[in-house]
Amino acid sequence: MISQEALVAAGAAFSLIVMVGGVAVALGMEALAPRRVRSGPRLWRWINNLGLAAVxxxxxxxxxxFAVAVAMSMTGGQNIGLLPRLGVSSLTAFVATVLCLEFAGYWIHRLFHAVPVLWRIHAVHHADVDVDATTAHRHxxxxxxxxxxxxxxxxxxxGPAPTITLFYGFLRTSIAAFSHANLRLSEALEQALGWVVVTPDFHRVHHxxxxxxxxxxxxxTVPLFDHLFGTARSWSDAQQTSMRLGLEYWRDPVDSRIDRLLVAPLAYSSRFGRDRVN
Ligand SMILES: [Zn+2]
Structure with missing residues (x-):
């Protein structure tokens, strides 16, 4: 039986490997098949985006x-979840976990766009003027x-098994690097993958x-809930290469320096005047 401490340590180590590996693979793919021409030098952006990822x-x-200790104290160390009570297979538990966490993640993301104080925090992610695999970790x-x-x-x-929760986390991290990549997929691949995962063309519209x-x-990770709740939009091939990314009021490179990004939610109003202008 693996101890909670060992699982947390292994999860943290694997998450780092998946994060670094995911970004490296996505950057490699971008180099082979870029979708857009960059608007500025990438080294500056990479240093600041990856610096934020390290923090x-x-x-x-x-x-x-600490989070595991809080969860243990809330549940008395018992698994109080629905899935173990239903006695479903590991595959069913995994699919249910992905769908429930994606459903919750979809609405949490909408909350970050709708509530001004949360938008100030989330805008750090959206202010990247060139979106690539490193943007996935610019939060x-x-x-x-x-x-x-x-x-x-x-x-x-x-109450999924801890390994299922960890595997979902790895999947989400990997897809995030892929969906932010400045990558051109063939039309057939884009369409086929677009049914099951968030593709670069799909997520670029959000930026x-x-x-x-x-x-x-x-x-x-999966585009299902955008289609269910009517928030899915697409761009033509020309729009994918020509539409401006980032935020109109946050384009000065100095405002994407890591120290500025860290204080941005507090400095936001005084630096940018008002919350959203477009
Ligand atoms: Zn967003």
Whole structure:
């Protein structure tokens, strides 16, 4: 029997490997088949985006044992979830976990767009003017903390095996690197994959500088809930290469320096005047 501590340590180590590996593979694919011409040098963006990723990963190491301890104290160390009571197979438990966490993740993402104080935090992710695999990990540290706190009750109510939760996390991390990649897939592959996973063309619409497009395509890993709730939008081939990405009011490279990104939610109003202008 693996101890909780060992599982948390192994999960954190694997998450780092999946994160670095996912970004490296996606960047390799981008180099072979880029979708768009970059608007600026990438080294500056990479340093700041990956610096933020390192801060978030360090936070994960620090917070994960605390989150597990809170969950254990809330449940008395017992699995109170629905899935073990139903006695379903591992595959059914995995599919149910993916669908429930994607459903919750979809609405949490919409919340980050709809609530001004949450948008200030999430805007750090959207302010990247060139979207590539490193953008997947450009999040203000408060965002993964809030998302984890909101997803934790769902995991406790479901009660999947820890390995299933970890595997979902790895899947989500890998798809995030892929869906943010500046990558051109063949039309046939884009269409085939688009039924089951969030593709680069699908997610790029969400990074548009035009708000109606920004407020669409919220799904993280599978696009199902955008189609169910009417928020799926698509771009033509010409739009995919020409539409501006990022935020119109946040384009100065100095505002994407890591220290500025870390204080951005607090400095937001004074620097940018108002929350959303497009
Ligand atoms: Zn968003």
């Amino acid at each position: 978030n990963e360090g936070l994960l190491y620090a917070v994960a044992p 203000h540290p408060l965002e993964p903390l809030i998302v984890t706190a909101l997803l934790m009750p769902v995991v406790l109510l479901l 548009s500088a035009v708000r109606p497009f920004t407020d669409s395509n919220f799904s993280n």
